[in-house]
Amino acid sequence: MDKADSIRSAYIDYLLTNGHRPASVFLFAKKLKLTEVAFYEQFNSFEQLESAIWLQFFEQARSTAEAEALYAQYSVREKLLSFYYTWIEVLKANRSFVLMTQAQVRQTGLRQARRIGAAFRRSFENYVTDLLLEGRESKEVAQRPFVIDRYPALFFGQALFVLNFWINDTSKGFEKTDSAIEKAVNTSFDLIGTSALDSVLDFAKFIYQNRP
Amino acid sequence: MKQQESIPTSKVARATRFMKTGVKIGGNYLKYNVKKFVDPSTTREELHNDNAEDIYESLSELKGSALKVAQMMSMDKNLLPRAYVDRFQMSQYSAPPLSAPLVVRTFRQALGKSPLELFDTFLMEAQNAASIGQVHLATKNGRKLAVKVQYPGVADSISSDLRMVRPMAVALFQLNEKDLDRYMGEVELRLLEETDYTLELRRGQEIAEACSFIPNLVFPRYYSDLSARRILTMDWLEGLHLREFLATNPSQEVRNQIGQAMWDFYDFQIHTLRQVHADPHPGNFMLRPDGTLGVIDFGCVKVIPEGYYENYFALLNPDTLEVEERVEEIFYNLEFIVPDDSARDKAFFRDLFVRMIQLLAKPFAVDAFDFGNNAYFEEVYALADELTKVEELKNSKVARGSQHGLYVNRTYFGLYSILNELRAEVTTTKPAWLTSRSLTATV
Numbered sequence: 001m002d003k004a005d006s007i008r009s010a011y012i013d014y015l016l017t018n019g020h021r022p023a024s025v026f027l028f029a030k031k032l033k034l035t036e037v038a039f040y041e042q043f044n045s046f047e048q049l050e051s052a053i054w055l056q057f058f059e060q061a062r063s064t065a066e067a068e069a070l071y072a073q074y075s076v077r078e079k080l081l082s083f084y085y086t087w088i089e090v091l092k093a094n095r096s097f098v099l100m101t102q103a104q105v106r107q108t109g110l111r112q113a114r115r116i117g118a119a120f121r122r123s124f125e126n127y128v129t130d131l132l133l134e135g136r137e138s139k140e141v142a143q144r145p146f147v148i149d150r151y152p153a154l155f156f157g158q159a160l161f162v163l164n165f166w167i168n169d170t171s172k173g174f175e176k177t178d179s180a181i182e183k184a185v186n187t188s189f190d191l192i193g194t195s196a197l198d199s200v201l202d203f204a205k206f207i208y209q210n211r212p
Numbered sequence: 213m214k215q216q217e218s219i220p221t222s223k224v225a226r227a228t229r230f231m232k233t234g235v236k237i238g239g240n241y242l243k244y245n246v247k248k249f250v251d252p253s254t255t256r257e258e259l260h261n262d263n264a265e266d267i268y269e270s271l272s273e274l275k276g277s278a279l280k281v282a283q284m285m286s287m288d289k290n291l292l293p294r295a296y297v298d299r300f301q302m303s304q305y306s307a308p309p310l311s312a313p314l315v316v317r318t319f320r321q322a323l324g325k326s327p328l329e330l331f332d333t334f335l336m337e338a339q340n341a342a343s344i345g346q347v348h349l350a351t352k353n354g355r356k357l358a359v360k361v362q363y364p365g366v367a368d369s370i371s372s373d374l375r376m377v378r379p380m381a382v383a384l385f386q387l388n389e390k391d392l393d394r395y396m397g398e399v400e401l402r403l404l405e406e407t408d409y410t411l412e413l414r415r416g417q418e419i420a421e422a423c424s425f426i427p428n429l430v431f432p433r434y435y436s437d438l439s440a441r442r443i444l445t446m447d448w449l450e451g452l453h454l455r456e457f458l459a460t461n462p463s464q465e466v467r468n469q470i471g472q473a474m475w476d477f478y479d480f481q482i483h484t485l486r487q488v489h490a491d492p493h494p495g496n497f498m499l500r501p502d503g504t505l506g507v508i509d510f511g512c513v514k515v516i517p518e519g520y521y522e523n524y525f526a527l528l529n530p531d532t533l534e535v536e537e538r539v540e541e542i543f544y545n546l547e548f549i550v551p552d553d554s555a556r557d558k559a560f561f562r563d564l565f566v567r568m569i570q571l572l573a574k575p576f577a578v579d580a581f582d583f584g585n586n587a588y589f590e591e592v593y594a595l596a597d598e599l600t601k602v603e604e605l606k607n608s609k610v611a612r613g614s615q616h617g618l619y620v621n622r623t624y625f626g627l628y629s630i631l632n633e634l635r636a637e638v639t640t641t642k643p644a645w646l647t648s649r650s651l652t653a654t655v
Contacts, residue, residue, distance in 0.1 A: 069328055070312060070336070082313035089317075171368050173321065178364035182314055 451498025471636020
């Protein structure tokens with residue numbers, strides 16, 4: 001475990017035991033038997049530390065999903081499904097932390113939530129962009145200029161939906177979240193795949209260009 | 213994927229479908245009242261037909277447990293016209309297949325390993341859909357296995373589906389809420405049991421072991437170390453489903469042999485085990501050219517309570533029907549007749565139910581019965597049709613018949629219709645106390 005890792009887990013531990021953020025970096029570092037400088041070498045603030053934790057959840061889910069023997073053979077749709085399932089599994093191990101972050105966001109407002117989620121969002125959108133590129137090659141994703149650039153942001157919205165659904169899920173073993181993921185991903189891929197709409201637009205364009 | 217898009221899957225979508233039906237039914241009543249005002253000869257019959265049509269339309273789009281309820285109630289209460297019953301039976305539960313990642317996840321959660329690690333081979337593409345899950349083909353140590361994986365959240369959706377179907381069932385069957393609860397409770401219990409594969413595994417093993425002496429029956433072996441609440445692993449049984457099997461033109465001997473195995477199987481379960489594989493759906497049997505019968509899917513098992521058993525089956529002995537006081541007593545016990553009935557009602561329902569039982573118990577009144585005899589089945593259907601037109605039954609405010617009858621009747625209904633399609637001639641073995649004196653006398 002490197003230094004950043006140990007600070008992260010100590011921080012989660014502190015949050016869960018005390019129910020709030022440490023009063024100061026100084027106090028927290030002292031508890032860890034570190035100097036303040038050693039903390040600041042890794043993180044600038046508690047906020048950034050939390051941001052790093054969310055990013056780490058993502059990275060862990062992504063690498064675990066990709067390590068699955070079948071992953072390489074999956075279609076893009078299945079790859080994203082597989083990511084979500086693993087992500088939820090990672091979050092499950094940290095459910096108390098997630099619930100606490102949510103409660104905290106309620107108090108401090110969305111702006112802070114955006115800052116905490118920023119690093120995760122960037123990496124997730126990069127990941128989705130790669131998937132979409134792959135999907136264009138495998139024809140799972142229709143070519144739609146301009147609109148296609150908005151997809152990663154929309155998928156991030158989907159990830160937040162999944163997260164929120166799971167937070168509020170009361171079913172046994174979070175089975176309903178599994179269904180929600182399945183349906184959300186299937187719907188999104190049905191929407192971004194070639195559909196009747198593409199033919200309609202193409203036809204309309206043709207008529208427009210060939211008007212007398 | 214195309215087909216699924218038309219099935220409303222979310223609770224909201226399903227609820228809106230029900231609402232649409234509700235609005236339509238309201239419309240039908242309005243139409244009826246207006247028509248009646250203009251033309252007093254308009255009958256309620258017409259209204260029922262309009263309603264049944266709209267309800268069927270919405271239910272057939274719904275699938276899932278709601279459809280199952282409608283299916284069973286219509287079968288049992290003979291209240292829907294026969295044409296609808298046929299259509300209900302044809303439709304089956306259909307849900308979108310699980311994605312490969314979700315299958316992997318289900319395994320990881322339940323058994324800690326991916327299916328590829330647990331089995332030598334595992335086909336990610338489902339072979340077919342079982343009622344609440346899908347079946348995968350796998351192999352391990354040279355054995356071909358069938359692995360059933362259940363859809364997530366099925367148990368939860370059953371209760372909410374049933375809650376949604378309630379108001380409609382009230383309108384459709386004109387029952388009061390209390391009676392409806394009895395039936396619905398029974399259905400809900402069975403459906404919930406079906407979602408627990410560990411229970412199915414245990415029952416499958418128990419019944420298979422108890423029935424192992426019956427000739428020409430084959431049961432799969434179950435693997436408890438490869439099963440969990442939502443995963444069930446068993447041997448892959450070779451064989452054909454009823455329709456496919458009949459298409460191969462099996463000989464009369466083979467058909468009789470299979471029919472006999474099926475009859476003996478049910479005879480033993482009902483009269484000795486007192487618990488019965490209550491889903492004699494053609495999809496649950498594998499028929500083989502050598503005249504053996506494979507039985508799969510023990511999800512729906514009805515345990516027959518002692519009191520119900522003694523009363524109900526006594527009726528199948530033609531001797532019982534001759535003693536009028538005994539019949540009346542049994543009808544009270546089975547709630548075919550209730551204390552509130554007037555003397556006229558009592559006589560009416562008694563005659564009606566005696567006629568029904570005489571017809572349905574015909575195979576029991578003889579030593580051997582030819583189920584290929586279509587005339588018999590026409591008679592049964594004609595009676596069922598007639599029952600739907602009986603005003604007294606339709607307007608009766610109480611539910612007639614015990615809730616246990618729901619599944620027992622369904623079992624016989626399924627058994628008879630499979631034997632009919634098989635055109636099998638069967639020695640109708642039965643316990644001694646059900647054998648009519650007229651039969652024993654000749655021996």
